[in-house]
Amino acid sequence: MKRLAKWRLLPLFAILALVLSGCRGENFVSALRPAGEVADMQFGLMKLSTYVMIGVILVVMIIFVIIFFRFRRRDDKDETIPKQVEGSHTLEIIWTAIPILLLLILAVPTVSATFRLADVSPMDKKNSDALVINVRSHLYWWDFEYPDQKLVTSQELVVPTNERVYFNLKSLDVKHSFWIPAAGGKLDTNTDNINKFWLEFDDKRSNEAGNLFYGKCAELCGPSHALMDFKVKAISRDKFDAWVTAMQDIKEPQKAQSDLAVQGQDIFNKSCIGCHAVTPENKMPETARMAPNLTNFGDRARIAGILDHNKEKLKQWISNPETYKPGNEMTGKYGELSDQELDAVAEYLMGLKVQE
Amino acid sequence: MSTIAQKKGFGGTIWDFLTTVDHKKIAILYLIAGGFFFVVGGLEAVFIRVQLAVPNNDFVSAGAFNQIITMHGTTMIFLAAMPLLFAFMNAVMPLQIGARDVAFPFVNALGFWLFFFGGIFLNLSWFLGGAPDAGWTSYASLAIHSKGHGVDFYVLGLQIAGLGTLIGGINFLVTIINMRAPGMTYMRMPLFTWSTFVASAMILFAFPPLTVGLTLMMFDRLFGANFFEVAMGGNTVIWEHLFWIFGHPEVYILILPAFGIFSEIFAIFSRKRLFGYSSMVFATVLIGFLGFMVWAHHMFTTGLGPVANAIFAVATMAIGVPTGIKIFNWLFTMWGGSVKFTTPMYYAFGFIPSFVCGGVTGIMVATAAADYQYHDTYFVVAHFHYVIVGGVVLAILAATHLWWPKMFGTMLNETLGKITFWFFFIGFHLTFFIQHFLGLWGMPRRVFTYLPGQGFDFSNLISSVGAAFMSIGVLVLLYNIIMTSVKNVKVGNDPWGDGRTLEWSIPSPPPFYNFKQLPLVRGLDAFWLEKMAGKKGMTPAEPLGDIHMPNASFIPFMISLGLFIAAFGAMYHKNHAWGLPVIILGLLVTFGSMFLRSVKDDHGFHIHKEDLVEDNEKGAKA
Numbered sequence: 001m002k003r004l005a006k007w008r009l010l011p012l013f014a015i016l017a018l019v020l021s022g023c024r025g026e027n028f029v030s031a032l033r034p035a036g037e038v039a040d041m042q043f044g045l046m047k048l049s050t051y052v053m054i055g056v057i058l059v060v061m062i063i064f065v066i067i068f069f070r071f072r073r074r075d076d077k078d079e080t081i082p083k084q085v086e087g088s089h090t091l092e093i094i095w096t097a098i099p100i101l102l103l104l105i106l107a108v109p110t111v112s113a114t115f116r117l118a119d120v121s122p123m124d125k126k127n128s129d130a131l132v133i134n135v136r137s138h139l140y141w142w143d144f145e146y147p148d149q150k151l152v153t154s155q156e157l158v159v160p161t162n163e164r165v166y167f168n169l170k171s172l173d174v175k176h177s178f179w180i181p182a183a184g185g186k187l188d189t190n191t192d193n194i195n196k197f198w199l200e201f202d203d204k205r206s207n208e209a210g211n212l213f214y215g216k217c218a219e220l221c222g223p224s225h226a227l228m229d230f231k232v233k234a235i236s237r238d239k240f241d242a243w244v245t246a247m248q249d250i251k252e253p254q255k256a257q258s259d260l261a262v263q264g265q266d267i268f269n270k271s272c273i274g275c276h277a278v279t280p281e282n283k284m285p286e287t288a289r290m291a292p293n294l295t296n297f298g299d300r301a302r303i304a305g306i307l308d309h310n311k312e313k314l315k316q317w318i319s320n321p322e323t324y325k326p327g328n329e330m331t332g333k334y335g336e337l338s339d340q341e342l343d344a345v346a347e348y349l350m351g352l353k354v355q356e
Numbered sequence: 357m358s359t360i361a362q363k364k365g366f367g368g369t370i371w372d373f374l375t376t377v378d379h380k381k382i383a384i385l386y387l388i389a390g391g392f393f394f395v396v397g398g399l400e401a402v403f404i405r406v407q408l409a410v411p412n413n414d415f416v417s418a419g420a421f422n423q424i425i426t427m428h429g430t431t432m433i434f435l436a437a438m439p440l441l442f443a444f445m446n447a448v449m450p451l452q453i454g455a456r457d458v459a460f461p462f463v464n465a466l467g468f469w470l471f472f473f474g475g476i477f478l479n480l481s482w483f484l485g486g487a488p489d490a491g492w493t494s495y496a497s498l499a500i501h502s503k504g505h506g507v508d509f510y511v512l513g514l515q516i517a518g519l520g521t522l523i524g525g526i527n528f529l530v531t532i533i534n535m536r537a538p539g540m541t542y543m544r545m546p547l548f549t550w551s552t553f554v555a556s557a558m559i560l561f562a563f564p565p566l567t568v569g570l571t572l573m574m575f576d577r578l579f580g581a582n583f584f585e586v587a588m589g590g591n592t593v594i595w596e597h598l599f600w601i602f603g604h605p606e607v608y609i610l611i612l613p614a615f616g617i618f619s620e621i622f623a624i625f626s627r628k629r630l631f632g633y634s635s636m637v638f639a640t641v642l643i644g645f646l647g648f649m650v651w652a653h654h655m656f657t658t659g660l661g662p663v664a665n666a667i668f669a670v671a672t673m674a675i676g677v678p679t680g681i682k683i684f685n686w687l688f689t690m691w692g693g694s695v696k697f698t699t700p701m702y703y704a705f706g707f708i709p710s711f712v713c714g715g716v717t718g719i720m721v722a723t724a725a726a727d728y729q730y731h732d733t734y735f736v737v738a739h740f741h742y743v744i745v746g747g748v749v750l751a752i753l754a755a756t757h758l759w760w761p762k763m764f765g766t767m768l769n770e771t772l773g774k775i776t777f778w779f780f781f782i783g784f785h786l787t788f789f790i791q792h793f794l795g796l797w798g799m800p801r802r803v804f805t806y807l808p809g810q811g812f813d814f815s816n817l818i819s820s821v822g823a824a825f826m827s828i829g830v831l832v833l834l835y836n837i838i839m840t841s842v843k844n845v846k847v848g849n850d851p852w853g854d855g856r857t858l859e860w861s862i863p864s865p866p867p868f869y870n871f872k873q874l875p876l877v878r879g880l881d882a883f884w885l886e887k888m889a890g891k892k893g894m895t896p897a898e899p900l901g902d903i904h905m906p907n908a909s910f911i912p913f914m915i916s917l918g919l920f921i922a923a924f925g926a927m928y929h930k931n932h933a934w935g936l937p938v939i940i941l942g943l944l945v946t947f948g949s950m951f952l953r954s955v956k957d958d959h960g961f962h963i964h965k966e967d968l969v970e971d972n973e974k975g976a977k978a
Contacts, residue, residue, distance in 0.1 A: 023793075024797075025793070025796065025797030025798060025811050026797070026798075026809075026810055026811040029797065029798035029810050029811070030796065030797045030798050030811070031729040031796050031797070031798060032796050032797065039729075041725065042725060042726045042728065042729050045723050045725055045726040046720070046726050046729070046796075049719060049720045049723055049726065050720070052719075053716035053717075053719060053720065056680075056712070056716055057709075057712055057713070057716060060683060060684075060687070060708065060709070060712050061709065063684075063687045063691070064687065064708055064709065067687065067690045067691060067695065068705070071626070071690055071691065071692065071693050071694065071695045072695050072696075072697065073694045073695055073696040073697075076696070078694060080694060081627060081694075081888070082626070082627055082628050082692055082693045082694050083628075083692060084628060084629045085628065085629070085631060085688075085692065086629070086631075086632075086633070087631055087632035087633065087634070087635065087685075088631075088632070088688075091684070091688065092632055092635050092681065092685075095680060095681060095684040096677060096680075096681060099676060099677045099680045100677055103673045103674070103676060103677070103719070106673065106719070106723060107669070107670050107673055110666070110669050110670075110673075110722075110723040110724060110725055110726070111666040111669065111670065113725035113726075114662045114665050114666045114669065114724045114725045115662045115666065116725075117662075117725055117728070118661065118662035118665075169659075171497070173497070173501065174497040174498045174501045175495055175497045175498065175592065177657060177731075177732060179732075179800070181729065181797075181798035182798075184728065184729070185657070185725070185726070185727070185728020185729040185731070186657050186728055186729075186731060186732065187657055187659060187728070188657050188658050188659060190592070190593065190658065190659060191497045191586045191592055192586050192591050192592055192593055193593075193659065195658075195659035196659075214798065214810065216798065216800050217800070218657075218731065218732040218733065218800045218801075219495070219732055220422070220490070220491045220495070220498060220801075220802040221498060222422070222498065222501070222502075223417075223418035223419045223421075223422060223489075223804070224418055225422075225800075225802060225803060225804070226418070226800075226802075226803030226804045226805050226806065227418075227805075229807075306807060326417065326418040326419060327418065327419065
């Protein structure tokens with residue numbers, strides 16, 4: 001039995017070693033690789049609570065192991081009756097008081113951080129130059145509106161680094177939850193009200209993560225909940241301003257370049273434009289934005305948030321979105337396209353770029 | 357009816373169980389039905405882990421996966437864990453307080469049949485167009501949006517099953533308040549009885565909010581109301597509150613009886629009285645009370661604001677204190693004792709580190725600001741499986757081995773029991789430990805698949821391998837149960853040799869009237885005290901006399917069946933003309949049966965003194 005006990009500890013040490021050696025997940029998606037002020041604050045709380053809790057576990061385990069070795073009944077015939085102890089006031093006071101102290105150590109920073117994370121006062125200030133983004137979640141896609149910049153984009157959030165970005169969150173169908181793990185915790189997009197919070201992206205760590213973070217839906221919202229990913233492009237303020245200008249410059253749908261793309265644009269204008277906008281201005285009310293805005297589709301990192309960004313995948317997606325995102329709202333909204341038509345539409349969409 | 361030795365055919369046995377009002381037989385019914393649903397929920401878990409073993413898997417479709425996770429959660433909580441605990445409460449609690457039955461035997465049977473028909477109704481959804489798919493929490497916007505009848509099965513099935521649980525809880529409360537044997541004061545009650553008492557009180561207060569929520573949703577989905585329809589002025593966050601005002605106490609309703617079971621086991625197999633009994637009782641009551649004050653910690657990311665989040669965070673942390681008291685009291689019960697490692701003790705011993713892990717991650721998720729990261733990720737999945745599997749399920753398995761001889765008169769095989777333990781225990785940690793990290797690495801919960809390249813692949817595979825181990829453990833247990841039942845080696849009153857409480861002072865299984873003469877209780881661990889005083893059994897508190905017993909009745913079955921029928925009518929009345937007549941028919945069956953029960957005088961029967969003496973002699977011979 002003694003040997004068995006030692007053997008049981010081995011995997012524990014193995015896992016511990018794995019963790020300590022920096023197994024902290026991927027830096028574009030892991031909450032253990034914080035990439036901004038909010039995630040840092042939360043990571044700090046995680047570490048603090050983990051240390052306290054490991055302490056508690058150690059105390060329990062030491063007593064536990066001693067009991068295992070010292071107080072086992074070694075002989076089944078053993079008839080001795082141990083002393084019947086009623087309890088001990090001293091001990092009970094100790095293990096009531098110490099946990100209360102430990103919890104206080106944890107509670108104070110928790111409360112403080114909770115209030116700091118909820119501070120969205122710059123949003124409401126007049127003439128504030130804080131960047132505000134309205135996030136609207138739909139069944140399996142995300143709409144991002146920049147009200148001050150008067151532009152809308154979808155699926156790929158673009159944010160400047162090293163400053164606080166403020167979000168208004170709301171859902172337009174069922175409840176979702178807006179989560180960029182590397183940048184900070186999530187907040188639900190309710191159907192009833194607007195939730196507000198802020199995030200910050202650190203420039204250096206964004207660069208290390210390739211300036212592209214993964215965003216996720218964290219609330220069960222139907223069959224394709226797992227596929228409701230979005231991407232976050234975190235770039236320096238200069239680049240962000242350039243992007244905003246480039247977007248704002250597009251007043252009319254971009255003209256297709258090649259013959260194939262022109263044909264694609266015609267098909268798009270017949271079959272797709274009823275739901276998908278290709279200009280960034282936000283004239284339509286948010287409820288009328290039925291599908292992702294595709295103004296800068298060619299610049300994005302993924303198709304539909306999940307598929308590799310290439311023409312082949314795009315054709316597959318358009319020909320049968322149901323295979324890739326079950327239960328989506330796009331399936332069946334347009335007629336079947338021939339392979340040639342798909343090719344044309346894909347060519348057109350891949351050419352929708354606002355930046356070189 | 358005066359002797360129990362009547363020979364019955366198979367049909368007779370079935371009829372006996374359909375009409376029984378005996379708490380011991382109802383316990384067996386709960387055990388069988390709960391065990392069945394436990395296996396069903398376990399199979400669903402296996403499907404989940406197969407689907408998630410590798411990225412981009414297509415073992416089940418996205419829609420089917422959501423049905424499976426919904427039914428896994430709903431089944432395990434409402435149809436497996438609760439009924440299995442109810443099985444032990446029914447089997448043991450009346451014996452522990454020295455009662456001949458629960459306060460309302462008829463209502464006890466009714467509670468079981470309501471649960472049973474509710475559970476069957478819920479699971480029939482698999483064969484009737486698809487199961488509920490909005491998660492076990494069934495958040496309103498998604499539940500209203502969900503097409504088909506899945507969520508209807510959820511709201512109707514849970515209303516019926518919940519009614520059963522509620523009246524079961526009330527019954528236990530009344531029983532413990534009124535039916536204790538002479539000398540069994542509150543502060544002499546065994547801890548399992550105490551935890552049954554507190555859990556029942558929690559059921560009394562926790563289930564009505566759930567019923568309110570379910571009823572509102574039923575009206576929304578089936579009768580054109582708009583309580584949760586935002587466009588019509590409804591509000592979906594209200595559902596979250598109603599659900600969690602029930603949902604959080606619910607997890608304490610599950611864990612407190614588990615604590616009770618382990619308290620018994622630590623005392624029995626350490627041959628020591630429970631360390632700090634009164635503080636254990638106090639902690640149990642305190643956990644029960646605080647359990648109602650913390651529901652919004654499930655809603656930290658709903659946007660309730662920093663004030664609510666901070667208050668609920670601190671309140672939640674406070675629960676750690678009484679729970680910690682319990683852990684240390686258990687440890688010090690063993691300290692200085694003579695600890696025998698039987699199968700139940702394996703589970704109890706394994707429970708300590710497992711539950712401590714679940715408890716500390718509970719404190720971690722209580723830190724609101726950090727919970728914004730944990731919430732709705734695999735970290736939370738890991739956390740609640742550590743408390744529910746590491747606490748409740750280990751307790752149920754331990755109790756199965758501990759009280760099997762008391763319920764069936766024969767011992768489960770100890771070697772097989774330990775094999776089950778090792779498979780289950782190792783499998784459990786293998787499955788869920790790594791999930792903490794999956795969540796922190798960015799994997800949301802309730803995802804039917806995940807894309808490769810995010811660092812989730814290998815850990816998910818490990819987790820799935822763990823699930824296979826747990827399955828093997830359960831299979832060994834089933835084999836053990838079958839082999840034990842076939843061999844059927846009879847055991848005496850106190851098969852573990854160190855029984856402390858009243859249930860061990862009477863035969864295994866007990867006669868249908870439990871105690872020939874009600875025992876006189878002289879202190880905590882009543883039977884242990886008598887043994888230490890050199891006596892073989894309890895001192896009777898009354899002379900031998902006639903015993904009044906209730907008659908069996910088929911009416912509980914019929915009342916429940918009526919609601920089962922009416923539920924089908926309610927579900928289909930929008931699409932089919934026969935819906936409304938079926939609702940009426942079902943309600944007629946229910947209310948007709950209740951009417952019959954009201955007008956029929958059923959005084960029960962008496963077991964005469966002479967027959968009891970006769971039984972005694974027979975017992976001596978055997």
